[in-house]
Amino acid sequence: MAITASMVKELREKTGAGMMDCKKALNETNGDMEKAIDWLRENGIAKSAKKSGRIAAEGLTRVAVSGNTAVLFEVNSETDFVSKNEQFLELLNTLQEVFLANTPATLEDALNLNVAEGTVNDAIVSATATIGEKITLRRVAVVNKTDAQTFGAYMHNKGAISALVLLEGGNEQVAKDIAMQVASMRPVYVDQSEIPAEVLAHEEEVQRKIMAEDPKMAGKPEKMIEGILKGKVSKHFQEECLLDQEFFLDSKKKVAGFLKENNAKVVSFTRYQVGEGIEKKEEDFAAEVAAQMAAAQK
Structure with a gap:
């Protein structure tokens, strides 16, 4: 599959990874955006796997x-x-x-x-x-x-x-x-109990692959590895779960703690x-101005 500049741009926006890394990830996964995100994470390149919708409308x-x-x-x-x-x-x-x-x-x-x-x-x-x-x-x-x-x-x-x-x-x-x-x-x-089973399973798979490449994991007992895996998966979802987030008015508290204090x-x-998840055509203003100037000279 031909990898386009817009695909590379979208992957960069979703992961924070560099342009060449994004291009390589897309080539490695035949242009599959979700698999490319996982590839970057598994190779320690992606800064974030949060799939927030693009704001365009x-x-x-x-x-x-x-x-x-x-x-x-x-x-x-x-x-x-x-x-x-x-x-x-x-x-x-x-x-x-x-x-x-x-x-x-x-x-x-x-x-x-x-x-x-x-x-x-x-x-x-x-x-x-x-x-x-x-x-x-x-x-x-x-x-x-x-x-x-x-x-x-x-x-x-x-x-x-x-x-x-x-x-x-x-x-x-x-x-x-x-x-x-x-x-x-x-x-x-609201909390991690709401996360769909398939979403949890997918994240466990990603984390297992990352841990498999980590030399520090070599030789550790399976029970310990499972415990570490559980912790990594939980940590990954903390930002997405309201009760696990830091309270914006007091970073020393979690939202769960603030709610408990207030019964x-x-x-x-x-x-x-506005517009989350909707893509709109990107305007090339330089090209538009050049076209208008060319038309005015005719």
């Missing part, structure tokens, strides 16, 4: 709470200029109101809800025609709580990132602090970041 996310109901949603546009457009912001206000009132279970349900323009989908089509850019409702999540539970909501940079946390116990300030933790530190799971327990969390 524009728009805004929104989180809002009303009583025992909270909603998160993301609306995308083609350029970041639209996120400051009054009509775009008014569309988000309309969506927030209708989603809180009707609690849609799916994206399809959300698009079919009734608003002044007809349906939510009609309102989005209308905004696309008026603003002049493609506008899309990408995703929506509704979370309900009991009277005894607490919501924590946080929006960063006017909606570049939105986070919602549901707690048992604690209070609104504790919940907001944890929502800020989720927004800034990007956990994937709180995380039930769930949701985090949206």
